Amino acid sequence: MSVLSPYRVLDLTTERGLICGQMLADMGADVIKVEPVGGSSARGIGPFYQDPPHPDRSLYWWAYNRNKRAITLDLERDAGRDLLVRLVERADFLIESHNPGYMSRHHLGFADLSKINPALIYVSITPFGQDGPKASYADSDLIIMAASGPLILAGDADRAPVRLSIPQAYLHASADAAVAALAAHHERVRSALGQHIDVAAVQSVAMATQSNILAAALGSVEPRRMSGGVKMGPIDLPLVWPASDGYIAMTFLFGSALGVFTARLMHYLCEQGFCDEATRDKDWIAYGEQLFSGAEPLAEFDRVKQVVRKFTRSHTKAELLTLAVERGFLITPVATVEEVVESPQFASRDYFQSVAHPELGESFRYPGPFAKFTATPIEYRRRPPTVGEHNSEIYRDELGLSERDVAELTRAGIL
Structure with missing residues (x-):
C-alpha cells in the first residue's frame, strides 16, 4: 500500500498548481482532477503530440497529471456546485488555484466547505496570497519571478533580464503546497481537524533565492x-x-x-x-x-x-x-x-518510466518519480486522463447518479 492510498484529493487547480496534485497522486492518493466542461485551460498549452492542438495531447498536461482521475464540472452553476459539495463530503484534501475570492464567491471557500467536512485540508495556490495589497494583481511567471527576486540574476549584464523557457514560479509554489498539505495531515492525525493552507507563489520563489534577497536589508x-x-x-x-x-x-x-x-x-x-x-x-x-x-x-x-x-x-x-x-x-x-535522456546515472536508477497511452496505441518515456521510498515505492498507475474520462465512474458508480441523470447533466453542460 502506498503512503497516501487511503486518502482522496480533489484537484481544482488551473495550470498554476497541477504538480501539487500529481505529487500527492504519486504517493498513492486518489486524486480526482475536477475540470471545467470541455477540459482545463492547461490542456491548451503546447507543445502537442504530433503537433496539432488537441486537449488530450498536450505535453504540458501530460507532464503534470499522471496518476489522476478526471471529471468535468461547471462550478459556475448551482447544480455543479452541489455535486462538488457531495464530493467534498468524502474528500481528505482539496487543492485550488483560482484568483483570491473566486471560491468564496461561489460558496466553495474553506469557511463554507469546512462546515461540511471539518477534517478537510484546503490548499490554495495563488500569485500573491489570499490577501494583501497585491492579492488581486495580474500574474505571469515573468511577473512572479521578478517580484520575488531571482529574475534580476537571469541574463546578460548589459540588457534586461530574461525568464527561463519553462515556467518555474508555480512549480516552486505547488511543491511547497504539497509539503504543507502533508504537514497539515500530520496535525490532522492528532486533532482530526483540517485547515486552510495559503501558498503565495511570490513567497515560495523568494525562499529559493539562497538568502541573496537579504543582501540589501543587511547592507x-x-x-x-x-x-x-x-x-x-x-x-x-x-x-x-x-x-x-x-x-x-x-x-x-x-x-x-x-x-x-x-x-x-x-x-x-x-x-x-x-x-x-x-x-x-x-x-x-x-x-x-x-x-x-x-x-x-x-x-x-x-x-x-x-x-x-x-x-x-x-x-x-x-x-x-x-x-x-x-x-x-x-x-x-x-x-x-x-545527455540527460541517455544518462547512465538515470539508467542505473531506472529513472525514466514507460507509460502506456492505450487511446493512442503507444507508450511514452516519462521522467521518473521525485523520490524513492523503500517500503512504498511510487508507481505510475495511470497515464494522464483524457477530458471527462472518469465522469461515469465518479458520478454514477460513486455518487449514485443514474445513467439518465448523467446524460441530462451532460446535455445541460453541467458535466
Whole structure:
C-alpha cells in the first residue's frame, strides 16, 4: 500500500498548481482532477503530440497529471456546485488555484466547505496570497519571478533580464503546497481537524533565492546578473566554465564553506603545471575579502580565472566530472537534453518510466518519480486522463447518479 492510498484529493487547480496534485497522486492518493466542461485551460498549452492542438495531447498536461482521475464540472452553476459539495463530503484534501475570492464567491471557500467536512485540508495556490495589497494583481511567471527576486540574476549584464523557457514560479509554489498539505495531515492525525493552507507563489520563489534577497536589508553587496555567473560589486564570479566539448558548472568561490574546495582545485592545477606555487598558495578562504578590500587587485583575479579556464578547456565534461569525483572538486557537467535522456546515472536508477497511452496505441518515456521510498515505492498507475474520462465512474458508480441523470447533466453542460 502506498503512503497516501487511503486518502482522496480533489484537484481544482488551473495550470498554476497541477504538480501539487500529481505529487500527492504519486504517493498513492486518489486524486480526482475536477475540470471545467470541455477540459482545463492547461490542456491548451503546447507543445502537442504530433503537433496539432488537441486537449488530450498536450505535453504540458501530460507532464503534470499522471496518476489522476478526471471529471468535468461547471462550478459556475448551482447544480455543479452541489455535486462538488457531495464530493467534498468524502474528500481528505482539496487543492485550488483560482484568483483570491473566486471560491468564496461561489460558496466553495474553506469557511463554507469546512462546515461540511471539518477534517478537510484546503490548499490554495495563488500569485500573491489570499490577501494583501497585491492579492488581486495580474500574474505571469515573468511577473512572479521578478517580484520575488531571482529574475534580476537571469541574463546578460548589459540588457534586461530574461525568464527561463519553462515556467518555474508555480512549480516552486505547488511543491511547497504539497509539503504543507502533508504537514497539515500530520496535525490532522492528532486533532482530526483540517485547515486552510495559503501558498503565495511570490513567497515560495523568494525562499529559493539562497538568502541573496537579504543582501540589501543587511547592507551587504547585492549580486547582479552576469551571463554564466554573478557580479558582486566590481567582481565577476563565473559559475559556468568552458570544457573542450561544452560547459561545466563549477563552484570557484571563497570563504570558510567554499574556499577549501577552491584551494583543493588550485593545488591540483599546480601539480598539473597550470599555475605556480604562489598562485596555489593564495589564501582562498579570505580571498573574497581581499578582493572587496582591494588587497588583491582585480587584474590578478582576472589572471587566476584565465588559469582556471585554460585548465577546464583542456578537458572534456566527462573527464572533469571524473576528476571531481576522485579529487573532491565542485564540478558538474552542463548536460544537453540528449545527455540527460541517455544518462547512465538515470539508467542505473531506472529513472525514466514507460507509460502506456492505450487511446493512442503507444507508450511514452516519462521522467521518473521525485523520490524513492523503500517500503512504498511510487508507481505510475495511470497515464494522464483524457477530458471527462472518469465522469461515469465518479458520478454514477460513486455518487449514485443514474445513467439518465448523467446524460441530462451532460446535455445541460453541467458535466
